[in-house]
Amino acid sequence: MRRAIGWAVVALIGVLALLTLFPDLLGFASDSARLSVVYPFAQLVALRSGLVVGFGLMALVTGASALIRILRREGGRRTAAAALVLLIAAVGHAWVLCSRGLGNDESSPAALAPAGSISADPADWDGGLTVFSFNTHYSEAHKVELAVAIRRAAAEVVVLPETSAEYGQAIADLLVQDGLRYTVFSAGDQKDAADPTTVLVSAVIGDYEQAQAPAGAGHGAVLLRPAGEAELNGHRRPTILGVHTHAPVPGSMEEWLASVEAVVGQCRGGADGAGPAPEPGLVVAGDFNATLDHAPMKDLGGCADAGLEVGIGGVSTWPTSSHTTLLGSPIDHVLADSTAWRARSASVLTLSGSDHRALVVELAAA
Numbered sequence: 001m002r003r004a005i006g007w008a009v010v011a012l013i014g015v016l017a018l019l020t021l022f023p024d025l026l027g028f029a030s031d032s033a034r035l036s037v038v039y040p041f042a043q044l045v046a047l048r049s050g051l052v053v054g055f056g057l058m059a060l061v062t063g064a065s066a067l068i069r070i071l072r073r074e075g076g077r078r079t080a081a082a083a084l085v086l087l088i089a090a091v092g093h094a095w096v097l098c099s100r101g102l103g104n105d106e107s108s109p110a111a112l113a114p115a116g117s118i119s120a121d122p123a124d125w126d127g128g129l130t131v132f133s134f135n136t137h138y139s140e141a142h143k144v145e146l147a148v149a150i151r152r153a154a155a156e157v158v159v160l161p162e163t164s165a166e167y168g169q170a171i172a173d174l175l176v177q178d179g180l181r182y183t184v185f186s187a188g189d190q191k192d193a194a195d196p197t198t199v200l201v202s203a204v205i206g207d208y209e210q211a212q213a214p215a216g217a218g219h220g221a222v223l224l225r226p227a228g229e230a231e232l233n234g235h236r237r238p239t240i241l242g243v244h245t246h247a248p249v250p251g252s253m254e255e256w257l258a259s260v261e262a263v264v265g266q267c268r269g270g271a272d273g274a275g276p277a278p279e280p281g282l283v284v285a286g287d288f289n290a291t292l293d294h295a296p297m298k299d300l301g302g303c304a305d306a307g308l309e310v311g312i313g314g315v316s317t318w319p320t321s322s323h324t325t326l327l328g329s330p331i332d333h334v335l336a337d338s339t340a341w342r343a344r345s346a347s348v349l350t351l352s353g354s355d356h357r358a359l360v361v362e363l364a365a366a
Contacts, residue, residue, distance in 0.1 A: 005081050006078040013082050017089035019049055020044055021096070024295055026187055034295045037257050042248050045293040046329045048093045049316065053327070055090035059083050099294065101311030104325055104348050110284045118154050120181045120203045120317035125156075127235030127365045129205070129341070131306075131334050133159045133285040134351065134358035135244070135318075138193035139167035147174035149349060150200075152216035153360045158182070161219065161244035161287040175200075185210050186246075188220020196220045197286065199242040208240070216264060218245035218259035218289075235365055236281045236340055241266060243286035260288060260296045266305035267335055268301030277302040277339070283363070284335040287356065293331055303335040306343035306361040315348045325350075325357065334361040342366045 017034060019025060025043050026033040036040035043053065063083035069076030101365040129302035137209065139162070150158055150171070160168060165186035174345035181203040187210075188196035189303035197220040203210050206226060222242040230237060246252055267274050267278045278301060292305065292313065307313045307330065316328030325348055336343070341363040349358040 003078070007081075010078055010081045010085065014085045017055065017085055017092075021092045022088065023293065024298075027295070036294045036298075037253070039248070039250055039253050041194060041257075042253065042294060046248075046291050046331065048097055048291075048293065048314075049229055049327045049329075051107065052090050052093045052097070055086050055093065059086035059090055062086060096293075097314035100308055100313030102314045102326065103311050104315045106347060106349050118151070118178070118180060120179060122204055122206045125204050125233055125235065127233070128344075129157065129238055129283070129363040130155045131157045131159065131283060131285050131361045131363065132358060133287075133332055133334060133361075134160075135161045135287045135354060135356035136163045136167065137283075137354035137356065138162055139164045141351055143167070143170055143174060145352050147171050147331070149351060149358060149360075151175060151178055155360070156202040156205050157238065157240055157283065157285070158198070159222075159240075160198045160286040161242070161243040162194055163198040164193070164196050165198055166190075168200060172200055179268075182206065185222050185224055186220070187213060187222045194219065196288075197222050197242045197244050199224060199240060200241065205237055213241070214262050216258050216262040217243055218255075218263070220244065221263075225238075229282070238281045238283045239279050241282065241284045242283060243288065244289070245289045247289050256289060257296065260290045260294065262286065262304075264300060264335075267303035267337075268299070278317045278337045280337065281340045282335075282337045283341065285333070285359075285361075287331065288333050289331050298333060303336055304338040304341075304343070305364065306334040306336055307346050307359065309343035310346045310361075312346050312348060317348055317359055319355045320350060320357060321355065332356060332359045334359060334363075335362055338366065340366055 023036040023041050024034045066076040066080035168184045182200040186198040198223045208224045209227045211223045212222040224240040226237040243263045246256040248256040315325045317332040322328045344362045344364045346361040
């Protein structure tokens with residue numbers, strides 16, 4: 001009887017480990033069986049790097065216990081089997097992260113371009129697009145440091161979730177001192193520090209106008225379309241959607257899921273995913289509060305995840321308290337219309353004053 005119970009425990013450990021690796025394995029039965037969107041599995045799968053550490057430590061402790069029992073001739077086969085299952089789970093999660101990419105170079109570009117060397121003239125736009133996404137944590141990130149990082153990246157589009165219009169304008173004012181002209185757009189309750197999303201658009205890609213953002217996209221969402229011609233210098237101008245979905249916390253899981261689906265739905269032609277393709281030239285950037293393991297992020301429609309394309313899809317953007325990009329959750333994304341754009345490079349940067357890291361993506365015309 002004891003042996004049967006012991007092997008049943010090993011089997012249970014194996015099933016639970018399998019479900020952390022493939023949380024939507026039972027999704028074919030019903031939507032409620034998609035564990036990647038159910039508390040607490042949604043939170044667990046968002047922290048694959050933590051699962052690597054957790055399963056690895058449990059495998060180490062369990063394996064040591066099994067070895068001691070075997071040496072003492074006290075059995076230990078079931079304990080050894082449990083250790084093997086835990087080790088396989090740790091390796092599996094590590095493999096997923098490595099396959100998405102863990103390479104990241106925060107030092108590139110290493111130096112500021114000389115003042116005035118970055119053009120703000122639309123006639124000079126070559127069709128490339130650098131997107132800078134950074135949750136400023138209630139507009140508390142260090143303004144000068146952020147402005148320097150934006151200038152270093154020479155970003156045409158800056159998406160700042162959890163950022164007031166006033167803060168965004170302060171950043172634009174700092175950048176104009178170097179001849180970089182940005183128009184500031186914002187949406188959300190400016191009195192609620194967590195709600196606004198602010199987007200800065202460089203003059204080099206022409207004038208933009210703010211449109212009605214998709215319903216149900218979470219906190220303030222900013223939808224921007226080119227004013228006038230859709231092309232500039234023979235290159236398609238981007239349609240920009242800056243987002244900040246709801247957080248997956250107990251009591252708000254339905255709101256979180258709906259907001260992520262509404263955002264990703266834009267890549268499938270609309271919030272309901274009924275359309276054939278995203279709006280031409282669409283670029284969606286911001287704090288998704290979701291990873292590629294959550295069910296809505298597994299079907300990006302006509303978009304591609306830029307970080308995944310260039311090999312940093314496993315790099316953590318939250319929280320900075322982990323003090324390493326190898327431990328945490330990659331919840332900030334740049335999704336781009338794959339027929340219009342291809343990712344050329346990307347990096348994750350650590351800036352002062354926020355619990356998020358910045359994601360900088362360089363796109364080229366497809």
